[in-house]
Amino acid sequence: MASSAAVDVAGAGRQQALDGSNPAVARLRELIGGHESTAGWSRCWEEGVTPWDLGQPTPAVVELVQSGTLPAAGDATTVLVPGCGAGYDVVALSGHGRFVVGLDVCEAAIHKAKQLSAAAAGGDVGSNFFAFVAADFFTWEPPEPFHLIFDYTFFCALHPSMRAAWARRMADLLRLDGELITLMYLAEGQEAGPPFNTTVLDYEEVLNPLGFVITWIEDNEVAVEPRKGMEKIARWKRMAKSDY
Numbered sequence: 001m002a003s004s005a006a007v008d009v010a011g012a013g014r015q016q017a018l019d020g021s022n023p024a025v026a027r028l029r030e031l032i033g034g035h036e037s038t039a040g041w042s043r044c045w046e047e048g049v050t051p052w053d054l055g056q057p058t059p060a061v062v063e064l065v066q067s068g069t070l071p072a073a074g075d076a077t078t079v080l081v082p083g084c085g086a087g088y089d090v091v092a093l094s095g096h097g098r099f100v101v102g103l104d105v106c107e108a109a110i111h112k113a114k115q116l117s118a119a120a121a122g123g124d125v126g127s128n129f130f131a132f133v134a135a136d137f138f139t140w141e142p143p144e145p146f147h148l149i150f151d152y153t154f155f156c157a158l159h160p161s162m163r164a165a166w167a168r169r170m171a172d173l174l175r176l177d178g179e180l181i182t183l184m185y186l187a188e189g190q191e192a193g194p195p196f197n198t199t200v201l202d203y204e205e206v207l208n209p210l211g212f213v214i215t216w217i218e219d220n221e222v223a224v225e226p227r228k229g230m231e232k233i234a235r236w237k238r239m240a241k242s243d244y
């Protein structure tokens with residue numbers, strides 16, 4: 001059996017292939033154990049087996065922010081990043097009128113996110129523009145639904161049997177006039193996961209019945225090298241109930 005001592009499973013800050021040929025992904029799969037397991041994710045964080053972690057904001061997020069097309073109504077726009085990991089995208093999305101909540105089920109991930117974001121802010125542990133919460137996406141109850149939700153490598157990290165529940169939570173956590181942005185890592189040919197094999201149709205199958213429709217979809221031209229050609233970014237709106 002592979003172990004973190006026997007293979008190079010370094011996590012953050014390297015741009016790694018997210019498939020079973022990468023020893024870190026193989027170790028991740030051992031730790032997660034084939035299904036969704038909070039304990040498994042926690043072991044990954046504790047052992048530093050985080051091959052998804054870019055060590056920097058996702059370039060597509062930086063582009064989205066620079067595009068000026070994200071909602072930013074006064075100081076009132078709230079954003080959720082579920083499965084935020086080390087939280088680079090949370091910080092990148094924050095400001096310009098947006099308050100961002102980074103949610104992760106693992107205390108160790110949230111601890112790292114808080115440390116990194118404080119270091120980036122020169123040791124200032126508080127921020128008026130983002131917050132990190134350790135809680136389970138499937139049971140967490142925020143005080144209000146969000147204007148915007150951003151998902152990257154969360155959908156594909158979940159066992160496919162959880163995708164319908166993922167979509168129901170998106171519907172619960174988003175305002176009716178809100179927007180969902182999915183940066184879709186379209187893993188294919190994998191015998192196991194995470195990441196699990198994923199297609200755009202997989203998203204549509206669970207989101208369309210809840211009234212979500214794609215308003216814009218593009219190849220992610222700024223994907224990091226090992227993910228080039230494997231990602232699309234889609235923006236979704238919800239139709240009023242009578243429209244679907």
Ligand SMILES: C[S@@+](CC[C@H](N)C(=O)[O-])C[C@H]1O[C@@H](n2cnc3c(N)ncnc32)[C@H](O)[C@@H]1O
Nearest residue numbers: 041052083084085104105106136137152153157
């Ligand atoms: C593949 S990582 C992606 C992290 C981050 N989005 C990124 O791109 O760096 C998936 C993350 O989801 C978290 N996670 C898994 N199940 C979760 C759940 N039920 N609720 C909240 N977070 C969860 C894991 O701890 C992990 O940090």
